[in-house]
Amino acid sequence: xxxxxxxxxxxxxxxxxxxxxxxxxxxxxxxxxxxxxxxxxxxxxxxxxxxxxxxxxxxxxxxxxxxxxxxxxxxxxxxxxxxxxxxxxxxxxxxxxxxxxxxxxxxxxxxxxxxxxxxxxxxxxxxxxxxxxxxxxxxxxxxxxxxxxxxxxxxxxxxxxxxxxxxxxxxxxxxxxxxxxxxxxxxxxxxxxxxxxxxxxxxxxxxxxx
Amino acid sequence: xxxxxxxxxxxxxxxxxxxxxxxxxxxxxxxxxxxxxxxxxxxxxxxxxxxxxxxxxxxxxxxxxxxxxxxxxxxxxxxxxxxxxxxxxxxxxxxxxxxxxxxxxxxxxxxxxxxxxxxxxxxxxxxxxxxxxxxxxxxxxxxxxxxxxxxxxxxxxxxxxxxxxxxxxxxxxxxxxxxxxxxxxxxxxxxxxxxxxxxxxxxxxxxxxx
DNA sequence: GTCTATAAAGGGATAGAC
DNA sequence: GTCTATCCCTTTATAGAC
Numbered sequence: 001x002x003x004x005x006x007x008x009x010x011x012x013x014x015x016x017x018x019x020x021x022x023x024x025x026x027x028x029x030x031x032x033x034x035x036x037x038x039x040x041x042x043x044x045x046x047x048x049x050x051x052x053x054x055x056x057x058x059x060x061x062x063x064x065x066x067x068x069x070x071x072x073x074x075x076x077x078x079x080x081x082x083x084x085x086x087x088x089x090x091x092x093x094x095x096x097x098x099x100x101x102x103x104x105x106x107x108x109x110x111x112x113x114x115x116x117x118x119x120x121x122x123x124x125x126x127x128x129x130x131x132x133x134x135x136x137x138x139x140x141x142x143x144x145x146x147x148x149x150x151x152x153x154x155x156x157x158x159x160x161x162x163x164x165x166x167x168x169x170x171x172x173x174x175x176x177x178x179x180x181x182x183x184x185x186x187x188x189x190x191x192x193x194x195x196x197x198x199x200x201x202x203x204x205x206x207x208x209x210x
Numbered sequence: 211x212x213x214x215x216x217x218x219x220x221x222x223x224x225x226x227x228x229x230x231x232x233x234x235x236x237x238x239x240x241x242x243x244x245x246x247x248x249x250x251x252x253x254x255x256x257x258x259x260x261x262x263x264x265x266x267x268x269x270x271x272x273x274x275x276x277x278x279x280x281x282x283x284x285x286x287x288x289x290x291x292x293x294x295x296x297x298x299x300x301x302x303x304x305x306x307x308x309x310x311x312x313x314x315x316x317x318x319x320x321x322x323x324x325x326x327x328x329x330x331x332x333x334x335x336x337x338x339x340x341x342x343x344x345x346x347x348x349x350x351x352x353x354x355x356x357x358x359x360x361x362x363x364x365x366x367x368x369x370x371x372x373x374x375x376x377x378x379x380x381x382x383x384x385x386x387x388x389x390x391x392x393x394x395x396x397x398x399x400x401x402x403x404x405x406x407x408x409x410x411x412x413x414x415x416x417x418x419x420x
Numbered sequence: 421g422t423c424t425a426t427a428a429a430g431g432g433a434t435a436g437a438c
Numbered sequence: 439g440t441c442t443a444t445c446c447c448t449t450t451a452t453a454g455a456c
Binding site: 032033034035037115120121122123125128131132136163167169170171173178179181183195200207 | 243245246247325326327328329330331332333335341342370373377379381389393394405406410412414416417
């Protein structure tokens with residue numbers, strides 16, 4: 001009706017206000033409770049709208065879930081893994097990269113997204129791919145590119161940059177990630193993080209120094 | 211009734227036949243569908259019993275779930291990580307350990323247990339601890355003990371055996387595990403597994419050789 | 421102990437008024 | 439577009455017969 005008079009905002013841009021409000025509520029509920037335990041009632045209540053309104057903006061629970069999981073974290077990962085330290089000092093570059101990787105990895109919201117993505121991977125296979133591409137794959141590519149460049153410049157000896165990148169990330173991830181996911185609450189404090197990052201850098205350099 | 215005449219089997223030993231049958235069905239359904247999506251109906255149907263029978267043997271869904279998750283995999287991890295190669299050859303020992311670790315890590319059933327444990331970690335915190343102790347912690351302890359011994363024998367230089375163990379495991383786990391959990395289906399075949407294990411051994415030795 | 425049948429509650433989704 | 443009220447289905451769990 002009058003809709004024709006109002007030029008709609010760009011196709012998939014900003015977001016119709018109320019939709020954003022609902023999406024934020026969905027994120028809160030899903031990340032805290034998981035897909036199965038979250039109810040549309042709870043999401044509507046949290047958003048402060050009725051369920052009918054909710055269904056006016058989104059097709060159903062699954063679409064809402066997909067929107068949350070494939071949400072803004074992809075851009076997070078991209079920003080936070082941009083080169084920062086001078087490329088001619090591998091130790092400094094690796095340490096900087098490691099610190100930012102660990103900070104992202106252990107961010108409470110990132111942990112929650114990881115939990116539900118992995119937990120629902122069987123039910124939502126495409127979501128798993130999206131998540132992997134949006135986060136983990138990005139980090140790997142960034143580090144691989146750096147290692148390849150450092151090798152070309154003769155500053156590191158890295159015959160297989162992609163594999164070396166996985167190794168470096170793994171040395172930091174494995175001691176910290178699962179404990180955090182399960183909330184074991186031991187061995188994941190800032191002190192340990194620093195120790196683990198430093199150790200990964202040392203081991204990596206010992207193996208790949210020119 | 212006549213039950214008094216039959217000496218009951220040891221307290222928590224073998225298992226009352228039908229209970230085992232139900233537990234097997236529960237395992238199948240939970241591992242395939244997760245906690246939320248699994249229904250007691252499906253479990254009863256799979257077990258070939260009525261729901262009433264099911265509830266006669268187990269308190270409810272949560273108990274069944276806990277029994278499945280904290281099930282026989284703990285003993286699996288223990289058996290499969292026993293030393294196998296001669297202790298005086300670190301390369302052979304690490305390779306053997308690595309191969310068995312990866313095989314366990316990527317076993318379809320182990321992947322399923324990991325998915326649901328991590329996915330339901332918020333709802334069942336104690337289950338997370340149980341899982342960690344029964345699996346990951348065991349592997350870490352075994353490898354740590356081996357590295358400490360090898361260091362004492364002067365065959366490796368390992369100032370911090372526990373951390374070194376995490377690093378070695380991480381170099382194999384990170385390239386393979388998440389891809390398998392999400393069924394990305396790329397980079398996790400036997401060929402890649404072998405490459406990754408060999409590379410982890412080389413990097414580890416380069417950093418810790420005496 | 422085991423079954424059939426059912427109770428009791430909660431969930432996703434929608435109809436209809438405004 | 440938004441709300442209230444409700445439909446309809448599935449789910450967990452149990453009562454009662456055998």
